[in-house]
Amino acid sequence: DTGVSQDPRHKITKRGQNVTFRCDPISEHNRLYWYRQTLGQGPEFLTYFQNEAQLEKSRLLSDRFSAERPKGSFSTLEIQRTEQGDSAMYLCASSLQSPDLYGYTFGSGTRLTVV
Amino acid sequence: AQTVTQSQPEMSVQEAETVTLSCTYDTSENNYYLFWYKQPPSRQMILVIRQEAYKQQNATENRFSVNFQKAAKSFSLKISDSQLGDTAMYFCAFMKLGQGAQKLVFGQGTRLTINP
Numbered sequence: 001d002t003g004v005s006q007d008p009r010h011k012i013t014k015r016g017q018n019v020t021f022r023c024d025p026i027s028e029h030n031r032l033y034w035y036r037q038t039l040g041q042g043p044e045f046l047t048y049f050q051n052e053a054q055l056e057k058s059r060l061l062s063d064r065f066s067a068e069r070p071k072g073s074f075s076t077l078e079i080q081r082t083e084q085g086d087s088a089m090y091l092c093a094s095s096l097q098s099p100d101l102y103g104y105t106f107g108s109g110t111r112l113t114v115v
Numbered sequence: 116a117q118t119v120t121q122s123q124p125e126m127s128v129q130e131a132e133t134v135t136l137s138c139t140y141d142t143s144e145n146n147y148y149l150f151w152y153k154q155p156p157s158r159q160m161i162l163v164i165r166q167e168a169y170k171q172q173n174a175t176e177n178r179f180s181v182n183f184q185k186a187a188k189s190f191s192l193k194i195s196d197s198q199l200g201d202t203a204m205y206f207c208a209f210m211k212l213g214q215g216a217q218k219l220v221f222g223q224g225t226r227l228t229i230n231p
Contacts, residue, residue: 043219103162
């Protein structure tokens with residue numbers, strides 16, 4: 001287990017198309033987070049899972065966005081009817097129960113470009 | 116809501132010099148952690164150093180140290196003997212403790228360049 005994996009690394013899509021990203025966390029980590037990072041900004045929290053339960057969603061996560069973590073392992077983030085404003089880096093991170101003690105491990109991100 | 120502000124968008128120093136990155140934050144919480152993360156051009160965010168708010172002693176990790184001023188809500192990062200590999204975006208981040216997501220609130224980042 002070499003860390004948090006995200007797939008794909010890059011995605012270019014036309015406006016209006018749907019896209020789905022995948023995140024594979026570190027296997028023993030029960031917490032999984034999605035963040036969005038736009039150019040020149042720090043990451044912003046989108047949503048958080050503890051095992052398979054989605055426990056918190058940011059108001060940044062419009063109804064076009066949906067995230068799942070069906071078996072408490074990998075997670076997917078889907079964006080429907082993409083807009084140019086969705087262009088960003090989507091970061092996934094995982095942690096053990098107490099990220100204050102154990103920290104987060106981030107993936108390398110999926111860069112989405114909507115044209 | 117918490118906010119984190121990094122007022123230096125870019126900094127540049129010569130190799131082996133010492134550099135200090137600034138960060139201020141705003142919160143009404145008492146129990147929290149502060150972090151500095153590094154994001155190299157390869158993009159993966161890496162934890163540099165963390166500070167528990169209840170600890171008065173400043174955290175250190177090898178060449179990296181912080182100056183934590185709780186009353187002033189200031190949390191600066193000092194990098195000593197800077198190396199070319201320190202070139203990266205640096206983000207200051209806040210985490211509220213307790214129940215809930217324990218999510219990170221990030222500043223806008225400082226792009227640090229170490230010149231040979």
